Amino acid sequence: xxxxxxxxxxxKPADSPDCIRILFWNVHKNDLSHELSLLARDxxxxxxxxxxxxxxxxxxxxxxxxxxxxxxxxxxxTSNRFLVMSRSSFPxxxxxxxxxxxxxxxxxxxxEYALLAAFHGFDPLNYDITNRSALARxxxxxxxxxxxxxxxxxxxxxxxxxxxPYDSVMNEVTGFNAMMTKSCLANSPRKLCGQEFDFFxxxxxxxxxxxxxxxxxxxxxxNSQGNYGWxxxxxxxxxxxxxxxxxxxxxxxxxPAIRLANKHGRPNSSVSDHFPLVVSIKR
Amino acid sequence: xxxxxxxxxLSSILSPSEILEEARRDWEVNSNGLLLLRISQVPIESxxxxxxxxxxxxxxxxxxxxxLSVAHRPNQPYPIEIRPESFNIPKYLKxxxxxxxxxxxxxxxxFSLADQMRAIERTxxxxxxxxxxxxxxxxxxxxxxxxxxxxxxxxAIKSTINNIIAGSSIQDDGEVxxxxxxxxxxxxxxxxxxAPDHHNADQE
Numbered sequence: 001x002x003x004x005x006x007x008x009x010x011x012k013p014a015d016s017p018d019c020i021r022i023l024f025w026n027v028h029k030n031d032l033s034h035e036l037s038l039l040a041r042d043x044x045x046x047x048x049x050x051x052x053x054x055x056x057x058x059x060x061x062x063x064x065x066x067x068x069x070x071x072x073x074x075x076x077x078t079s080n081r082f083l084v085m086s087r088s089s090f091p092x093x094x095x096x097x098x099x100x101x102x103x104x105x106x107x108x109x110x111x112e113y114a115l116l117a118a119f120h121g122f123d124p125l126n127y128d129i130t131n132r133s134a135l136a137r138x139x140x141x142x143x144x145x146x147x148x149x150x151x152x153x154x155x156x157x158x159x160x161x162x163x164x165p166y167d168s169v170m171n172e173v174t175g176f177n178a179m180m181t182k183s184c185l186a187n188s189p190r191k192l193c194g195q196e197f198d199f200f201x202x203x204x205x206x207x208x209x210x211x212x213x214x215x216x217x218x219x220x221x222x223n224s225q226g227n228y229g230w231x232x233x234x235x236x237x238x239x240x241x242x243x244x245x246x247x248x249x250x251x252x253x254x255x256p257a258i259r260l261a262n263k264h265g266r267p268n269s270s271v272s273d274h275f276p277l278v279v280s281i282k283r
Numbered sequence: 284x285x286x287x288x289x290x291x292x293l294s295s296i297l298s299p300s301e302i303l304e305e306a307r308r309d310w311e312v313n314s315n316g317l318l319l320l321r322i323s324q325v326p327i328e329s330x331x332x333x334x335x336x337x338x339x340x341x342x343x344x345x346x347x348x349x350x351l352s353v354a355h356r357p358n359q360p361y362p363i364e365i366r367p368e369s370f371n372i373p374k375y376l377k378x379x380x381x382x383x384x385x386x387x388x389x390x391x392x393x394f395s396l397a398d399q400m401r402a403i404e405r406t407x408x409x410x411x412x413x414x415x416x417x418x419x420x421x422x423x424x425x426x427x428x429x430x431x432x433x434x435x436x437x438x439a440i441k442s443t444i445n446n447i448i449a450g451s452s453i454q455d456d457g458e459v460x461x462x463x464x465x466x467x468x469x470x471x472x473x474x475x476x477x478a479p480d481h482h483n484a485d486q487e
Contacts, residue, residue, distance in 0.1 A: 078449075094450065096347065097348060142338075146347060149345050
């Protein structure tokens with residue numbers, strides 16, 4: 001379903017009532033409730049996950065209800081790094097595992113529960129690779145525990161990882177254990193110390209580079225850690241059990257009413273230094 | 284005093300896993316099955332550290348939180364360190380906390396550059412050796428048992444229990460921001476008295 005050649009350039013979602021659309025956006029401490037509402041309305045978003053938001057969550061919700069869908073609500077939660085708003089019926093997307101840099105949400109998916117993990121990795125400017133990787137490992141470890149407790153292997157992770165798909169912890173067995181293609185998931189799970197680790201699928205690999213139209217990353221940033229310019233810090237990973245439910249992933253870099261990109265096609269930092277990410281999975 | 288070391292009770296020597304299993308049963312009985320401890324061995328990644336993560340699970344709702352980890356050398360269960368989660372509780376919700384500050388010399392009192400240099404030299408802090416006490420290191424099973432009880436009685440863990448049962452915001456875990464993105468915090472001068480872990484660097 002994912003076709004970078006055709007999908008990268010467009011911000012129009014596949015028009016199917018049979019999918020759940022999740023929008024993740026690091027809004028860079030700007031009040032983007034208006035822009036968010038437009039995106040939610042035009043892209044038919046079901047779940048919004050905001051990071052680095054400012055302002056009263058109720059005001060953001062109100063705007064979303066007025067402009068996009070009056071069913072939007074804020075599910076129960078105890079941590080507040082992420083603002084999650086869903087138009088699915090209660091109690092979907094309630095927080096079942098709060099932590100400082102991540103939050104696990106549970107939702108009904110087909111005939112069972114699934115988990116949505118929102119993650120904010122340590123940034124490369126202020127944290128060294130050891131600490132950044134340790135946080136990532138801690139997060140995935142806790143997610144695997146939450147999957148066992150909730151008796152599901154259906155999980156997706158979305159967020160500002162502050163890692164690129166090619167960074168080692170994204171692929172390490174005790175890290176995200178994420179593979180580049182769906183066919184790689186067919187292999188037996190990796191084992192370490194007698195323990196099996198299921199694979200995750202990382203569709204963000206498909207967006208790297210400039211051979212296809214569209215954005216080559218979600219944030220443009222050159223720093224001492226490397227000079228790639230484009231970074232794919234905002235990512236979504238799907239547990240192998242959900243990989244074939246993926247319908248679409250989009251980096252939203254254009255909208256008729258929002259100047260998401262500057263003249264170079266990079267994120268317009270007066271809006272946000274990150275592009276939004278939209279993920280669609282089969283209902 | 285004899286030659287045999289004090290504090291070694293041969294009859295009560297248990298491994299950390301066995302003591303945690305005892306804690307798990309204790310929680311299950313005392314909460315009537317409402318709150319369960321879940322103990323998970325982290326795959327060994329280094330030759331220096333073997334870690335057990337401890338979670339509490341509210342069994343009806345399946346809401347859960349990690350409350351502490353314990354770390355020791357692989358194949359050598361003692362000494363062992365308990366690492367309670369900090370939960371990033373803001374200072375106004377802490378019963379006590381410490382701030383370390385550094386006093387800068389004021390140059391306005393001095394006249395010549397030489398005077399200022401001499402005065403600055405006098406006011407520079409002397410290099411001293413500071414003994415760091417790690418209150419969560421346990422050398423024996425008895426100590427581990429005692430400090431594990433203490434850890435489970437930390438205010439942060441009690442708050443977490445209330446939060447996962449209530450299921451909605453009781454404890455504000457601090458700033459919303461996560462605003463560290465592309466900002467340099469290396470010049471922060473205020474240091475908290477929290478246990479050193481990577482979460483504490485998150486007080487942007």
